[in-house]
Amino acid sequence: MQSDYQAEGSSSSDSSSSRELEKYLRDQWIVNTESWINKEQSVRTGFLDAWMLRALGDVEGRRVLDIGCGEGRFCRLLAGLGAEVTGIDLTEGLVEHARALSEGAGTYLAGNAHDLAGVEDESFDLAVSYIVMVDLFDYREAIRSAYRVLKRDGRFIVCNIHPMRMAKVNGWIRQGNRKLFYAVDDYTSEGPRLEEISWTGKAFTSMHRTLSSYITAFLESGFVLEGLQEPTPSPTQLAEHPTFDDEYRVPNFIIYELRKP
Numbered sequence: 001m002q003s004d005y006q007a008e009g010s011s012s013s014d015s016s017s018s019r020e021l022e023k024y025l026r027d028q029w030i031v032n033t034e035s036w037i038n039k040e041q042s043v044r045t046g047f048l049d050a051w052m053l054r055a056l057g058d059v060e061g062r063r064v065l066d067i068g069c070g071e072g073r074f075c076r077l078l079a080g081l082g083a084e085v086t087g088i089d090l091t092e093g094l095v096e097h098a099r100a101l102s103e104g105a106g107t108y109l110a111g112n113a114h115d116l117a118g119v120e121d122e123s124f125d126l127a128v129s130y131i132v133m134v135d136l137f138d139y140r141e142a143i144r145s146a147y148r149v150l151k152r153d154g155r156f157i158v159c160n161i162h163p164m165r166m167a168k169v170n171g172w173i174r175q176g177n178r179k180l181f182y183a184v185d186d187y188t189s190e191g192p193r194l195e196e197i198s199w200t201g202k203a204f205t206s207m208h209r210t211l212s213s214y215i216t217a218f219l220e221s222g223f224v225l226e227g228l229q230e231p232t233p234s235p236t237q238l239a240e241h242p243t244f245d246d247e248y249r250v251p252n253f254i255i256y257e258l259r260k261p
């Protein structure tokens, strides 16, 4: 595997370069499996989980599919709240880890969010995508698949990196240690974004799409958009994690609340 995927010149519609990008996105998760398992997750546990749980509502007794479940942390949380959880993820090492930690609560499948092959039509009450869309080569296909597996009236809760923050990664413009503002650039140019020093300590590539592209894809799949959140930390969360103060300046995350009518 190459050490990074260059965004420049990689947005060609040529199918071999598309396949190369799709493989690159998949392989970088295989390479970073251990890093993800060991990653500190306070942004989720100390901030976003509360927003996700609020958006999901009561999960007790509900069939929930966590698409791109990683090592299963959020599945375990939902199972603890009484949900009947299935986690699916493309990275087999993460699925194995999720199974090992599940203590029998929940089902874990190795599979692609693009097609959700093997997941029955109209079989889930709720579907979750917790910061996964930016990792997907074909977000439209994945959204259509989520729609397919939800029951009528089922809801799809999608948390993603905010498109304003994905357009230009590491966009803080600083004066010394002071963050002056976050630069948004090349917003309409969709495609891979290379973060040279990412959470892995090395390069990592994620996908940027505009807000209108995501919303259009949700609506074209048949979803109704019921809510849109740009999460900010509560005063208690901020007191516990003072570094989350940036979240009031430019949203880092976005949550789409969707329903299959």
Ligand SMILES: C[S@@+](CC[C@H](N)C(=O)[O-])C[C@H]1O[C@@H](n2cnc3c(N)ncnc32)[C@H](O)[C@@H]1O
Binding pocket: 025, 026, 029, 044, 067, 068, 069, 070, 071, 073, 074, 088, 089, 090, 091, 094, 111, 112, 113, 114, 129, 130, 131, 132, 135, 136, 137
């Ligand atoms: C940022 S992690 C999020 C994991 C989990 N949702 C969480 O919040 O802890 C992104 C996850 O998406 C998975 N992933 C990437 N591409 C995928 C695909 N095409 N289908 C299913 N999972 C995918 C990766 O293996 C990784 O576990």
